[in-house]
Amino acid sequence: MIRTILCEDEYWVRKGLIRQIPWDRYGLELAGEFSNSSQAVEFMKNNRVDLVITDMNMKDGDGLSLLDHIISSHAECEIIVISGYTDFAYTKKAIQASVCEYLLKPVETEEICKVLDKIILRVREKEKLQEREAKTAPLLQEQLLNTLVSAGSPEETSQKIVNELSQMGFSLSDTWFTVQIFALRKEFTGTDGMLTDSELQRWFRNTEPLVSSDNRIFFRTKRSREHFILLWQGTDQAPVSKADFILTYRKLAELCPYLLKSGISDSVKGYSGIPLSYRHAAACLDYELAEFGLARPVFYEDISQLSPAPADPVIIDEAVLTGIIKSGSVYEFKKYMSDLFLPCCRNSYCYLPSYRNTASKLALSMERIAAGKNFSFSELSGAIRYISGMISAEEIRSFLSVCFQKIAESCKYEKNASAKDVVAEIKEYVRLNYSEEISLMELARKYYINHIYLSRLFKAETGENFSSYLTRIRMEKARELILRDTFKIKEVAEMVGFKNPYYFTKTFKKYYESTPALLEKIK
Template sequence: MYRLLIVDDEPEIRLGLKLKIDADRLGLELAGEAANGLEALELLENEEVDIVLTDMNMPLMDGVSFLEACRERHPDARLVVITGYEDFNYARAAHRHHASDYLLKPVARDELDAVLAKITAELDGERDELKREELARWELSQYYKEMREHFIVRLVKGESDRESAVLDRAARFGLESWARREARFLTVGLRHRDTAAAEPALERTPDRFLLPLELICREKEETSGASCAAFRDANYPGLVHFVTVESEDWLRAFAAELDALVRELLGFELAAGIGQNAAGFGQWKEGYLSALLAWNLSDGGTDNGGDVSGEQAALSGEEINVIERYLERGELAALERAVSQSLRKAMASSRSRFVKAIFQLYLVLEPHAHEARVRLDSSEQLWIRPELALALDTVDRAVRFLAGIAEKIDRRRRSEAGEGEASLMDAVLRYIGENYMSELNLTQIAERFNYNPSYFSEMFKNKIGKTFIQYLTDARMAQAVRLLEGTELGLWDIAELTGFSNASYFSSKFKRMFGMSPSDYRQQASGKKGRGGS
């Protein structure tokens, strides 16, 4: 509904105008009436008014003075002037003050209706355009947030690009000062509790509150300013993670405040784990994994990663790497022997070290299970049921548990290989779609999916119908077109956000593909939108 103000010094004329307006059909409601310009200005100060229908010949403040004041103080209000035939100077004044239209006395119903219909249509168009602009700003904001979080996840997974590319991207997302500073990680989640005693209808389990937990964490991130960044890892859907370069005391206070919020709003206790310090981007993976492990070992409250990495870790980096290589090669017997040997050594040291070793090995296997799309049942999900580790009270039981997950992963991989190359291509295309903005090349992708680069190149072209470079360029260009059409970002920004090395190279590729420069394309797209909205 648009709000209308009627200004005339004669009550019967105001009444007549109201009776001639089909308010419901036009989507109008009366904001008020005024007998002169001074009353009208006072009402405009206190009421939201979209359209002003005003006489020009009034006492106290004439129409010209009212138009001047109204245009200065309320420039968004639409002005419709009513004047006598003999008062042509008033019509000129109305034009000078950008009145939407003017009507001659006596005002005919159809003329008034036509003028108001034209104005409401213009207001509808402006509202639609404003909504489109707000949506574009929101989408751009979301896009930036998604790209920033994607960058952080790649860092904590150890999948970062060349150092120069990493630093450039860090600058893009306001993280350049974090590159060589000491960072700390916090992992939080709702601990699963035994609810067997609860009535089924009243059962409250953490998995039903994952979205509210994430919303609380995102809001807490926002209120912290730029002190920390929240992110999610698809491997651990029930957890939210934070990284900060603030002190450990700051992080502990932050975790305590978050816990208080969760208790108040959700009625759950928050389990949290703080990882070891990570000096620079190169150590973010270790810092993140130590926070994950600390969360898994916590029993509510906030636990510190302590000695989960480095020389005092339950298992050494070399032991982990050997076991991971066996998994990659599908050498399950060798993997089982290596796991057994590592666990026996940990058990000989202490029960605590043995439990930490189980979790370390689980954190090696779980991402591979996710990548292979292996569904782990609830009895295998230590990330949400860490108490299950207590049942793995012997080396043999722990080995059977971990080897069982490894066997599932290997069986899935062999099954997909047996299904042919179509399944592989689906995974490759999905990976490109999730990482087009990063530095990708054919050799890197081939090695990731365990193929010889030359053979992979031929296979990709045969299956997809275009070369790897052509497909990657098309995927990046599709996103670039979206940003050209929906945002006002400069070419350097668009090139950066879509994976092109620089704006010059992006412009050159764009012109070859579309026959015009990105700027010309944006102007043309903007023109089409303008014609479509008029």
């Protein structure tokens, strides 16, 4: 609604105007009516007003004082002057105040409606402009903040950015600053764990009100889509305390539906040191306190002197690994992983780049062992891609444990079931589920067997291809149903797994050298 006030000293004229103006038609709300300009000025000091309709010549103060107040304090407010006073000084002042129209009494309804048409059009344009600015302002702020944390910005450029941010309401005085980075990731559930843009945006919208304040600015970084920056500002005398960083992280971790990791830089004096502070915070994301995992953030002061890489390259003994897989012992596999990852840790901290590299080598060895037994797992085939995005050592170990258990279960099944047993189970499954969608790939995943190997195994055991066997079962059942003379041919097609009745007829004719309709007639 457009909040409107009416200022007119003559009571009956004021009430007449209120009755004359079509309020609902133009979306106007009468916020107040006043008999003099002093009352109107006092009201506007504490209330939003979008449109002022005022007389210019009133007994207790004229309209000029009201216009003066609007010019100095309410430049966006629209004004309509309605008066019988034609002195040039008033008209000139009205024009300076951006009056939409200067109307003389008595005012006809048609005249005031024409004026209101113009004002409403102008108000709507302002609203559209404000909406566009509201949408672009956060993006501009984010762009400026990302430029500020980027390395190599000249000092004069940094000062210009600080000035622009100050105009937007972000005051960055030359005090102590600390950068805290948050990294997000989904727990592994068979996908790569990356969040969608809408999920990231939703998390940012929910989190921003919780962490932003007078001394903290929260924004997305352009360098990584799943990283967010919280820029802390201390005082002239001291930076923000370490306890504040930890408490903020714990608060967000409790509320976050995803895996959350945080790295915190050393504090720097002056905004010129923010780029270095950002690089230090980003470096913290490569480390994890082994005892606590993601339960605690990582501080740059704790990892700045650590040696990042293992001294010797990791060698996977596949003979030992094969023996552990055959034993199926989860305990032995975890112990094997612990020994393997030991060189990736320094002073209770895990160095994740080395951790991921070692994990990728282990996953490749497990994939080779699985392939040698004709086992196939989607987790192993995409292991390097999955591991490369993981943000926690515990997440990496859990992923590898899942892969180990799947291979171990397949080895156990291989011991207990011969090739004939597997084929017999598949044949029985087809006989019971021929009406459903069935594929060799689906059955291969069900039995953890490579689909090419399964195809060869089925042909060797039955003397026919899997597709031929599936077609035979379906055609035999279709013939049986047609001879019952109970169902229509279209219904029979659906009952034996054919969604397209025309393709069913074609397949039936090819198999029996007779169409279903002809068989029906013969019967």
